Amino acid sequence: xxxxxxxxxxxxxxAYPCRxxxxxxxxxxxxxxxxxxxxxTIAPSMARHQLRRWLAAAQWPAEDVDDIVMAASEAVSNxxxxxxxxxxxxxxxxxxxxxxLSDGRRRIICVITDYGRWRPVPVEHExxxxxxxxxxxxxxTVTIDPRSDGGDQARYTRVVLTSRPIPPAGDx
Amino acid sequence: xxxxxxxxxxxxxxLAPMQESDGxxxxxxxxxxxxxxxxxxxxxxxxxxxxxxxxxxxxxxxxDIHTVDRLRGAVAEGLARVVxxxxxxxxxxxxxxxxxxxxxxxxxxxxxxxxxxxxxxxPLRIVVDHTRPVIRPIExxxxxxxxxxxxxVEEALGVEI
Numbered sequence: 001x002x003x004x005x006x007x008x009x010x011x012x013x014x015a016y017p018c019r020x021x022x023x024x025x026x027x028x029x030x031x032x033x034x035x036x037x038x039x040x041t042i043a044p045s046m047a048r049h050q051l052r053r054w055l056a057a058a059q060w061p062a063e064d065v066d067d068i069v070m071a072a073s074e075a076v077s078n079x080x081x082x083x084x085x086x087x088x089x090x091x092x093x094x095x096x097x098x099x100x101l102s103d104g105r106r107r108i109i110c111v112i113t114d115y116g117r118w119r120p121v122p123v124e125h126e127x128x129x130x131x132x133x134x135x136x137x138x139x140x141t142v143t144i145d146p147r148s149d150g151g152d153q154a155r156y157t158r159v160v161l162t163s164r165p166i167p168p169a170g171d172x
Numbered sequence: 173x174x175x176x177x178x179x180x181x182x183x184x185x186x187l188a189p190m191q192e193s194d195g196x197x198x199x200x201x202x203x204x205x206x207x208x209x210x211x212x213x214x215x216x217x218x219x220x221x222x223x224x225x226x227x228x229x230x231x232x233x234x235x236d237i238h239t240v241d242r243l244r245g246a247v248a249e250g251l252a253r254v255v256x257x258x259x260x261x262x263x264x265x266x267x268x269x270x271x272x273x274x275x276x277x278x279x280x281x282x283x284x285x286x287x288x289x290x291x292x293x294x295p296l297r298i299v300v301d302h303t304r305p306v307i308r309p310i311e312x313x314x315x316x317x318x319x320x321x322x323x324x325v326e327e328a329l330g331v332e333i
Contacts, residue, residue: 044236044275045234066305073236074275077276130276130279130313134276134309138308
């Protein structure tokens with residue numbers, strides 16, 4: 001009888017020799033995801049949802065996913081809360097990329113950008129006091145880039161998160 | 173309005189729906205995320221375990237800037253209930269066993285709740301089953317010393333298992 005197409009028939013040395021293993025033909029996850037989110041309170045949950053889906057497709061380790069999702073959620077939350085206060089709500093852009101280092105280890109670079117003007121938020125403000133340390137505790141680096149051109153020129157705020165590297169693909 | 177996905181080689185772009193012209197900035201139902209109403213489920217009940225009674229605020233789902241006000245409301249309601257009862261009667265318990273996300277807003281709400289309970293001399297007991305989503309932010313921000321943490325509602329009520 002000819003070999004069937006069911007994966008169950010492809011195990012062990014009796015597998016049809018020229019047939020590629022079905023388990024190897026997994027669709028490759030995209031290396032970058034871009035989101036444009038409304039700057040309101042629903043935005044962090046949208047960001048978390050999309051990031052989890054993307055990182056699951058990339059087979060990212062679960063604990064590292066939690067850390068990236070936590071940090072990105074805080075950054076998006078800050079933008080949603082502070083960027084457009086008193087003005088028509090704008091957008092928060094989130095772009096996340098899988099970067100491969102020279103030694104093969106991989107990490108996520110996540111950039112969260114808003115185009116508003118952050119109200120001066122006192123450091124004593126409860127959420128800021130916990131949100132930023134939380135981000136720094138779960139990420140390798142956190143860079144916040146406020147650009148103030150002065151006058152009435154539009155400002156933007158950009159938060160760049162880099163995650164802790166994970167082992168090279170196939171190193172598990 | 174549905175979300176649009178456009179493939180750009182290795183990139184996927186998800187476009188959230190544009191703002192409605194009424195300027196409310198509210199995301200609408202077809203946005204690519206969990207439905208807002210299902211983000212968190214919060215309920216309050218009175219329970220009795222072996223003669224110990226408590227008001228238990230049960231929280232499931234995600235506590236973030238969008239849902240934290242509901243948690244605050246439930247805690248305030250719970251505090252009002254225990255204060256009305258005899259001093260050795262009800263305890264207040266927040267059960268976070270089924271919480272899947274806890275961010276800085278949720279941490280702040282738990283700290284505020286703990287302090288409000290202390291002012292009323294009612295201990296606030298918080299149940300976490302030590303799954304990562306909830307215990308990690310609590311430990312990273314050093315709040316595991318301030319918050320009264322228990323592994324189960326039974327443990328919070330001081331009941332022998």
